[in-house]
Amino acid sequence: MPAPADRQLTVGGPGALLDLNGPATLGFQATAGRRLTVLAQRRTLTAVDNTDLTIVRDGRTVAEGTLIVTWAGVSVDFTAPADGSYTVRINPRTTKDRGTLLVSLVGATTGTLIPRGPARKITIGRPGERAFLTFPAKAGQHLTVVARRGTLSKDEYTNLDIRGPSGELNTSGAVGYESDYRTLDFDVNETGRHTIEINPDTDRTGTLTVQLTGSVTAVLAPGKPARIAFAQPGERAYVTFRAVEGEQFRLTVRPETLTTGSNTLVKVRTPAGLDVVDATLTAAKPTVALAFSSSEGTYTIEIDPEGLDTGTLAVDLRRLPTPS
Known part of the structure; x- marks a missing residue:
């Protein structure tokens, strides 16, 4: 038989074990803005076809999900749009499915x-x-x-x-x-x-x-090597420098105390945000040298240790002779 319509769930309380042989309903109370999850878990319920769950308030669907035949459970996440009473409708798609389903309400x-x-x-x-x-x-x-x-x-x-x-x-x-x-x-x-x-x-x-x-920021002057320190795992660095039209540069990046558990990506971006050159520091190739020409404006070097590596990197930007 369907569960009584007045059977109530409480947030964090015990689940309702339904013995399904057709549609069932459950109720609960919620306050506006509260984030909740209705969790349905198979116990002995067979899996001939899917079982649909719909959360309804005042006749309007708030959220819905499906317990697929290959799944042991399904969670339906939602944010309560208003204070008041809500209904969970459980609808097996076939009358052939029989057995118990545990439904609970979680905050x-x-x-x-x-x-x-x-x-x-x-x-x-x-x-x-x-x-x-x-x-x-x-x-x-x-x-x-x-x-x-x-x-x-x-x-x-x-x-x-x-x-x-x-x-x-x-x-x-x-x-x-x-x-x-x-x-x-x-x-x-x-x-x-x-x-x-x-x-x-x-x-x-x-x-x-x-x-x-957060991210590490620094300003780099050509011809004056700098040390970039990554103090927290996950930090990136954004190093800027000024360039004029037609200059030639070589950028060299190498680790000092930076650990090398993962790769470190290095990119040079134009004032418009376009990538000019890029390379990857690896344990096998710990130093990279990138050559490029510039236009007028402020360039950005983004350095991104992909893993949780910390420590220092040496960054050296050099102007190259301009071809005559």
Whole structure:
């Protein structure tokens, strides 16, 4: 029989074990702006066809998801649009499916980060839980989110979305099978409070450490070598220099104390933001020399250690004789 319409879920409370032989409904209360997840997990429910979940308020669909035949569970994430009562509708697509389905309502972990501040440990304590970290940023900043796996399972992805103050997606990525960390570089387009959403791809629980790093800036004078220091894992460097039309340059970059666990990318960009030359520092090739000609304006050298390497790099920019 369908579950009684008045059967209520509570955030973080025990799930409702439904013995399905057709459609079922559950209710819950929510306040506007609260981030929630409805998690449905197979227990003995057969998988002849998919099972649809729809979250409804005042007859309008708020969110929906599908428990696919090859999945053990599905999470439906949403932000409550208003205070009041909500309904979860569970609809098996065939009457042949029988068995139990555990449905629960989970909240979200929240917190803050500070650019160049300490790392924050996030605990996903319940299946289906997400985490939201906010941070202030100004337009034009170059920032990097560094996420390191703690006890979260390596069997599945942990997704990360970075959104601006208006809710638009800036960049996204995941800590996955291939590594125990992920760095996400992004440029801030809008001043205000930004949000990182952390969403494990399954119903696993565990920990993840997240840190927000900035960028190193410097001004380089041709003929005067400089040392660039990366103090925090995930930092990038933006080194600028002035050039005039038709000058010839050679840029040499080599590590001093920079660790070489991962590659380091080096790019030279024109005043218009176009790449002129680029190269990669590797353990096998720790020094690069790039030759290029210039136009009038300020050039930018971007240096990006791809991993979590820290230390110093030597950067030497030399003018070359102009061909007669």
